[in-house]
Amino acid sequence: MVESSRYHFRLVEKKWQERWEKADAFRVVEDPSAPKFYCLEMFPYPSGNLHMGHVRNYAIGDVVARFYRMNGYNVLHPMGWDAFGLPAENAAIKHGIPPAKWTWDNIRNMRRQLKMMGVSYDWNREVATCHPDYYRWTQWLFLQFYHKGLAYKKRSAVNWCPSCATVLANEQVIGGRCERCDTEVTKKDLEQWFFRITDYAERLLQDLEKLSGWPDKVKIMQENWIGKSTGAEIVFKAENGKEIRVFTTRPDTVFGVTYLVLAPEHPLVQELIEGKPGADDVRAFIERVRVQSEIDRTSTEAEKEGIFTGAYAVNPFNGERIPIWIANYVLLEYGTGAVMGVPAHDQRDLEFARKYGLPVRVVIQPFGQDLDPETMTQAYTEPGLMVNSGEFSGIDSEVALLRIISCAEEKGYGRSQVNYRLRDWLISRQRYWGAPIPIIYCDRCGTVPVPEEDLPVLLPVDVAFEPTGESPLLKAEEFLNTKCPSCGGPARRETDTIDTFVCSSWYFLRYCSPHDSGRAFDPEKVRYWMPVDQYIGGVEHAILHLMYARFFTKVLYDLGLVPVDEPFTNLLTQGMVLKEGAKMSKSKGNVVSPEEIIEHYGADTARLFILFAAPPERDLDWSDQGVEGAYRFINRVWRLVQHVAAVVREARGASAGNGGLRHEERELRRATHRTIQKVTEDIRTRFNFNTAVSSIMELVNAMYHYTEQVPQADWNAAVLRESVINLITLLAPFTPHLTEELWEVLGEAGSVHEQKWPAYDPAALVQEEIEIVVQVNGRLRDRLKVPAGIGAKEMEGIVLAQPRVKEMLSGKELVRVICVPGRLVNLVVREKKSGEAR
RNA sequence: GCGGGAGUGGCGGAAUGGCAGACGCGCCGGACUUAGGAUCCGGUGGGUAAAACCGUAAGGGUUCAAGUCCCUUCUCCCGCACCA
Numbered sequence: 001m002v003e004s005s006r007y008h009f010r011l012v013e014k015k016w017q018e019r020w021e022k023a024d025a026f027r028v029v030e031d032p033s034a035p036k037f038y039c040l041e042m043f044p045y046p047s048g049n050l051h052m053g054h055v056r057n058y059a060i061g062d063v064v065a066r067f068y069r070m071n072g073y074n075v076l077h078p079m080g081w082d083a084f085g086l087p088a089e090n091a092a093i094k095h096g097i098p099p100a101k102w103t104w105d106n107i108r109n110m111r112r113q114l115k116m117m118g119v120s121y122d123w124n125r126e127v128a129t130c131h132p133d134y135y136r137w138t139q140w141l142f143l144q145f146y147h148k149g150l151a152y153k154k155r156s157a158v159n160w161c162p163s164c165a166t167v168l169a170n171e172q173v174i175g176g177r178c179e180r181c182d183t184e185v186t187k188k189d190l191e192q193w194f195f196r197i198t199d200y201a202e203r204l205l206q207d208l209e210k211l212s213g214w215p216d217k218v219k220i221m222q223e224n225w226i227g228k229s230t231g232a233e234i235v236f237k238a239e240n241g242k243e244i245r246v247f248t249t250r251p252d253t254v255f256g257v258t259y260l261v262l263a264p265e266h267p268l269v270q271e272l273i274e275g276k277p278g279a280d281d282v283r284a285f286i287e288r289v290r291v292q293s294e295i296d297r298t299s300t301e302a303e304k305e306g307i308f309t310g311a312y313a314v315n316p317f318n319g320e321r322i323p324i325w326i327a328n329y330v331l332l333e334y335g336t337g338a339v340m341g342v343p344a345h346d347q348r349d350l351e352f353a354r355k356y357g358l359p360v361r362v363v364i365q366p367f368g369q370d371l372d373p374e375t376m377t378q379a380y381t382e383p384g385l386m387v388n389s390g391e392f393s394g395i396d397s398e399v400a401l402l403r404i405i406s407c408a409e410e411k412g413y414g415r416s417q418v419n420y421r422l423r424d425w426l427i428s429r430q431r432y433w434g435a436p437i438p439i440i441y442c443d444r445c446g447t448v449p450v451p452e453e454d455l456p457v458l459l460p461v462d463v464a465f466e467p468t469g470e471s472p473l474l475k476a477e478e479f480l481n482t483k484c485p486s487c488g489g490p491a492r493r494e495t496d497t498i499d500t501f502v503c504s505s506w507y508f509l510r511y512c513s514p515h516d517s518g519r520a521f522d523p524e525k526v527r528y529w530m531p532v533d534q535y536i537g538g539v540e541h542a543i544l545h546l547m548y549a550r551f552f553t554k555v556l557y558d559l560g561l562v563p564v565d566e567p568f569t570n571l572l573t574q575g576m577v578l579k580e581g582a583k584m585s586k587s588k589g590n591v592v593s594p595e596e597i598i599e600h601y602g603a604d605t606a607r608l609f610i611l612f613a614a615p616p617e618r619d620l621d622w623s624d625q626g627v628e629g630a631y632r633f634i635n636r637v638w639r640l641v642q643h644v645a646a647v648v649r650e651a652r653g654a655s656a657g658n659g660g661l662r663h664e665e666r667e668l669r670r671a672t673h674r675t676i677q678k679v680t681e682d683i684r685t686r687f688n689f690n691t692a693v694s695s696i697m698e699l700v701n702a703m704y705h706y707t708e709q710v711p712q713a714d715w716n717a718a719v720l721r722e723s724v725i726n727l728i729t730l731l732a733p734f735t736p737h738l739t740e741e742l743w744e745v746l747g748e749a750g751s752v753h754e755q756k757w758p759a760y761d762p763a764a765l766v767q768e769e770i771e772i773v774v775q776v777n778g779r780l781r782d783r784l785k786v787p788a789g790i791g792a793k794e795m796e797g798i799v800l801a802q803p804r805v806k807e808m809l810s811g812k813e814l815v816r817v818i819c820v821p822g823r824l825v826n827l828v829v830r831e832k833k834s835g836e837a838r
Numbered sequence: 839g840c841g842g843g844a845g846u847g848g849c850g851g852a853a854u855g856g857c858a859g860a861c862g863c864g865c866c867g868g869a870c871u872u873a874g875g876a877u878c879c880g881g882u883g884g885g886u887a888a889a890a891c892c893g894u895a896a897g898g899g900u901u902c903a904a905g906u907c908c909c910u911u912c913u914c915c916c917g918c919a920c921c922a
Contacts, residue, residue: 217843247922335921346922625862626849633862778856778903815902820856
């Protein structure tokens, strides 16, 4: 083997990155004559440096993009920056760098790192959400929502992160804590802007069915998040005449109601307790619950606490007078903020009733069993026979449920009702580094949207942006004070900025026409490129980003702005990159820096390792030794090609056929074409890059085997050439620099990345002889070479004729023979019983 | 608690119901070499002298045949979590 054949990855990677850039190799334009493929990876927040999760995400995306490009698709593969957000402000506060500078510096560095990876992006389409050319259109979209009545302002108790000093959307509260900084979230009463995503709850739920290319896991998470429940709203009347609406999924249990419970914040509570003897105690209770943290309040383990208000209501179904309580476990935000207590048929209610000595009444009996309301400890929640329920007694509860709703509708004290857990999307943020909400407040005209021609509402520079809980823009006088677009009088701008999830809800549309200065996106180009054919990113966005992007797409579809109502046809959610079984983090000190790895081993090695180490959906444990392995493999390929390069170059134009080949060459051809088949299927149908790479490794092993076994003078140049050319082509999406260099080494024309993806030759896969397995009672007993393509009967004949098989069968009775053509023969035998022989 | 996913060599991981452990790492041996932490070749689940046999979290079942299908249990991970 040639000695001086070390692969100089540094020189090679740099060389090709420069050439690709110079040639604008991955630029793409609409081409109606070619099938399109939109390959998109979630764009990163420009935190300053790529991390291994990015490397994984973008390595996967690049294989997909390159694969489809080689398969004749016109591939859109863009990259950009989710560039507004809190870290820029926090860094600015800490280091005294303006957020804009910090962000743009980070973008520059991460762009450089991405280019080091050799990812095939069309950099002409790069977008950054913090650029006025971009956020102008984010603001424009806000206005479209506003005009459609989908953006509105309301006062309510909202989630507040004391550390970030801003409000959070419901989705951004994870287990009572801030999604970003893990601080415990509190409630604050504020007037805020919302998007009416609940109007789309049903469609967001229904259309999950269209997403056959999404993992079930993600769809289930969204389904749970939307949280549809069907039931009824029933109106109880309080003694003071006020209506108390309750939502229930079990209207069939309405005759079992023995009390009502309101959320402590329920607007009716104050007037209900007015003048009642225990009013002060109730007020004290409410105060106590209010200061309870969200976590304490909503934890399943938390003690259910309540207090009687002193007031009563009437059950419209049976006229019964029932006490009205308030309790910490009833949430104002869900349903109507009031529930009916049916202790016999709801576990929570039962526990509450037992604690406070409230009566328990059974109204549904299980078939063939008697419930004792005095002693039961488990609520009965299944269907059964209606009892104690007036005219509905004696019928099946599932039937009664519907009749009770009809009855309520007729008499006007209830109706069927669908309720969702999904809340409207709170998009105001009391922070600086975001797109200003394009709204102006005028004393005379009220809330006035900024006219479209006045966009963008520019974010002022030189603002003191320390988080105070109020928007820093309040202190920017020049920004704040403006003229009313309607009457020209003095007016104030809205000072809150837009949640960054809004910015990332439409970036995939902007990529279609990133430089269009007259509109958010060009409908014709969107029509050509959308929807995204393959979206790739972390599962942590399963709810937040992916649901918001779906919502945006649906709204824009309804506005006639885009032709699709789902943005992402196929979704791949990659697993995390771990080190020693734990998430990489600075505090654990187990962070592996992509840039260092690339400098030490090269981008191809980093990419290959990360694709080979685990299937993409699974978590991947970073292994330094595994990286070494990938590095070795790349050098092994390099040496192999160097070794055969002269012969392969000579053989240009020769075509390999099956005729007249010796055994070793037929085997090599077979290995080549089997690999083409395997790699193609692994990439296209399952994204199993790990097994695709392993099969390429097998091909390399087979080629080494050939060059060792057959003396160089006897090498079949055509067969060898076929192998090498295919090897390089198959490997091209994984290790683009190495393969491009080898392509040149072999003197091939053009770029390997412009080659047509190979198709396998079925004839090359044909074997004359195959090995089959002989089993006796399912246990492996022998292996046997038989001619390929023979049928079951012939196989059976050959096997039974084997001396070894005859020996194994002696003294036994052959009961049955199972033949799986091409695979195995299983002989089912049993001991001959002495009596029945012959 | 509810919902989802996963348990396979020393490790990462392969296996349309049909040879468990492909490929890689690690380890062992050989070759080449002044040298090898480079490279090439071979071996490598346990067990045995060799077989037999035992092995895919545990237990049961279906089947000629189960890592794969069904039931029960355990463990771990993820999501939701008083949702009325």
